[in-house]
Amino acid sequence: MRVGFIGLGNQGAPMARRIIEAGHPTTLWARRPATLAAFADTGAQRAASPVELAAASDLVCVCVVDDADVEQVVTGEQGVLTGLRRGGVVAVHSTIHPDTCRRLAERAKVHGVSVVDAPVSGGGRAAAEGRLLVMAGGESGTVAYCRKVFETFGDPVVHMGPLGSGQIAKLLNNLLFTANLATSADTLALAPRFGIDRAALAEVVLHGSGASFALDRVKAGGGSLDRLAERAGPLLHKDVRLLADLADTAGAPTGTVLAAADGALAQMGQERLTGPASPAPRK
Template sequence: MTSIAFIGLGIMGLPMAKNLVQAGHDVIGFNRSRPAVDRFVEAGGRGADSVAQAVAEADLVFTMVPDSPDVEAVVSGEDGVFANARDGAVWVDFSTIRPDVSVRLAEAANAAGLRALDAPVSGGEAGAIEGALSIMIGGDEDVVEQVRPVLEAVGKTIVRVGPAGSGQTVKAANQLIVAGTIQLVAESLVFLEAYGVDTTAAIEVLAGGLAGNRILDRKAASMVKHEFEPGFRIDLHHKDLGIVTSAAREAGVVIPLGALTAQIMGAARQKGYGSLDHSALLLLVEELSGRGSDA
């Protein structure tokens, strides 16, 4: 049994923390809003009233919060992770943030006596619930191997991709691919419906061929039904594509389709779809095609 602090019990964090409890670990959770902590306690975890309380006795500290400023707020200051975690504890950040911020915070963690890994995840809410996330990790290999048995409770594909910040770079590429694929699936569905095709049958045959992909498998059926309960919100994917376009520009890499997809995601957000699942890009395609109505 490992003593774990889990900071951030949102759509992704709560099921991840629950899976750690089910794997037999002692997990104490903290979230800015208390109802999420209460739900975690009901699932067998322990609740904390502050970050400092959560991390005080933990061997592993996991953070899963929305953006770079949120991570910085959680780890910094008198009540933060760095000031209150045990010397030698491992801090694993599951959040998706800017690679440069991740590198800087890893250096600050080391200076505070902690060992740091950036370990963003992919798989959405379904993957979090199933304990089947893909985890891309930046940091020292020996630390990765030390925590791997614990990570196996939340992920199935666990790969070290390089030094600090590398996990965030790979996650940026992941978000680029996912956003572009959702947009193409959305366009395809509107195209199929315009011609009166049986979309359920079309999805089945497309998924079995070279066009097959996880978006078709996991999202297409709910897109056809216009069910956009958020597994991953447009607001967050908009943020992630900002990371991608900024990092690409800094590296001198041209991503024309990625930049266009970022603009489309931003347009969907401006239309008021930000709180919906990122598959709600379908609504914007319908509207531009004159085939739908505002959400």
């Protein structure tokens, strides 16, 4: 299968390298040409635009930052849909609103192209080691078609259900992670009050029943969320807002988890505004 990959950031770059190393003919495009320098030692081809990349691909993987970026590279004047063959597939690895994926699928259908949403979790190291969690949403046959590519960087690859369900699973995962950041940081902050060293408490709890990935990240950040704030804060803010929007629309109670996540966002200077979490999806 010929694969195109767009979005060569900290997570996308190792994903693309795993695809290349697995032997799939791969074409890359990046807004910043300097990003492609890291792939000079591979057999990957370079495209001058998303449309040129799509013309050389059967499956196009998109791993850019947000909804607007995804829509631009897929549906823009020089976007993927202009060049991808009928029967081709676009896989959205970005974490975005499920309605954005459904809207893209409607646009893609006119071109005879399918869309799957396949957000990932685990970070750059997991991508490089081929153990990202891939949460896929879409028609079962289309997900099966993509699976061998997804398995180059992902283990496990889980089909969650219809289009958009992968995004919902990822947003729920990130909501819980954000909430866990708050409870982890707050727990470690209690340690000095009882004459216990924060780092020592973190080391102990990481071997106990209170262990979590979030606690490990807080420990690595020195016991608070300050070091996480600059890089992770805006992304977690986006994801919590998206999930809050979905919950509000569905009338789904969020219990304590959204309140805890809001606590973490506040500690990172990313307070979530009350009211609608995002503009209404465009028709």
